[in-house]
Amino acid sequence: MKAYLTRHMQVFMRTLGDFARSPAATALTVVLIGVTLVLPTGLYVGLLNLQRLTAGWQPRGSLSVYLMKGVPGTAAMAAIRRVPGIAAVRYISPAEGLREFSATSGLGATAIAFRHHNPLPGVAVVTPAGGTPAQVARLAAQLKVVPGVAHVQSNLAWVERLDAALALGHRLVVILAVALGLALILIIGNTTRAAVASRADEIAVVGLVGGTNAFIRRPFLYAGALTGGLGALCALILLETAFLALDGPVAALDRAYGAHYHLLGPDLGQALGLLGVGALLGWLGARIAVGQALRSRRI
Numbered sequence: 001m002k003a004y005l006t007r008h009m010q011v012f013m014r015t016l017g018d019f020a021r022s023p024a025a026t027a028l029t030v031v032l033i034g035v036t037l038v039l040p041t042g043l044y045v046g047l048l049n050l051q052r053l054t055a056g057w058q059p060r061g062s063l064s065v066y067l068m069k070g071v072p073g074t075a076a077m078a079a080i081r082r083v084p085g086i087a088a089v090r091y092i093s094p095a096e097g098l099r100e101f102s103a104t105s106g107l108g109a110t111a112i113a114f115r116h117h118n119p120l121p122g123v124a125v126v127t128p129a130g131g132t133p134a135q136v137a138r139l140a141a142q143l144k145v146v147p148g149v150a151h152v153q154s155n156l157a158w159v160e161r162l163d164a165a166l167a168l169g170h171r172l173v174v175i176l177a178v179a180l181g182l183a184l185i186l187i188i189g190n191t192t193r194a195a196v197a198s199r200a201d202e203i204a205v206v207g208l209v210g211g212t213n214a215f216i217r218r219p220f221l222y223a224g225a226l227t228g229g230l231g232a233l234c235a236l237i238l239l240e241t242a243f244l245a246l247d248g249p250v251a252a253l254d255r256a257y258g259a260h261y262h263l264l265g266p267d268l269g270q271a272l273g274l275l276g277v278g279a280l281l282g283w284l285g286a287r288i289a290v291g292q293a294l295r296s297r298r299i
Helices: 002-021 023-055 073-081 093-107 106-112 133-144 158-200 200-208 213-256 268-295
Strands: 063-067 087-090 124-126 148-154
Touching: 002 023, 002 213, 023 158, 023 213, 023 268, 063 093, 063 133, 073 124, 087 093, 124 133, 133 148, 133 158, 133 268, 148 268, 158 200, 158 213, 158 268, 200 213
Parallel strands: none
Antiparallel strands: 063 124, 063 148, 087 124
8 A cells, every 4th residue: 555655656746847847838738727717617606796695685575565654654564464474574664764775875965855854655574474476476465455555566576587697697607617627628638648649658668568557647647637726726816816806896886885795705615626626627638638549559
């Protein structure tokens, strides 16, 4: 076992030496792989940020029940709570609604001018016990006939549209990841074929003295895995740089709307996953290229 590990360590160190002897070619390949991986990874992390942003909005499928002017909030809330199928309800008084509008719209001075004549009605935000479209529609119909209710507005439609857009985004990320993953395999495969051709005489001698196919493949597999892993590391650096560059403008935009949101890059698990995927695809590309060379007896 010790001899086996020693051989692998020797091959690993030799691979690092090969990289050091051709830094320009290695760096070019690593950057190319990094750019290839950063596109689907950036889109995926961007979708996660969008989901995190929308998670703080109103409850999914909630109903906004607008009360008639002059209707006491206490009486209206008591009537609304008697309607079956409600999981939770929160009352927003006209004064509270004006304060929220002032904070989120950026029209503080304009909103303050309405302090003595507030045009906003009282609103009850209702969370249905069931989240299906049929259940929400049924509850909305029941709330419309409650005394003192002027209008019932459901956010289920835009929630469904948002979910559909996010699902489409995830599907596009998968398609892009598969396509660029194949491109990464081809990149490392071509690099490996060039390395095999440059060492054909050395490999022929190894074969003559009894070197097995596994022994011949080993340095190329290490080179492919290391190249893919370094490319994934380059993608992480590019992605973090892009998110740091965008975080300031995004934070400034959020402050203009009274929000507090910051972009989040890949977490530790996602970063390790990307490194593993890069190394695996690199190993696979090298494995395919060396296998083809062995089968065609070119080495």
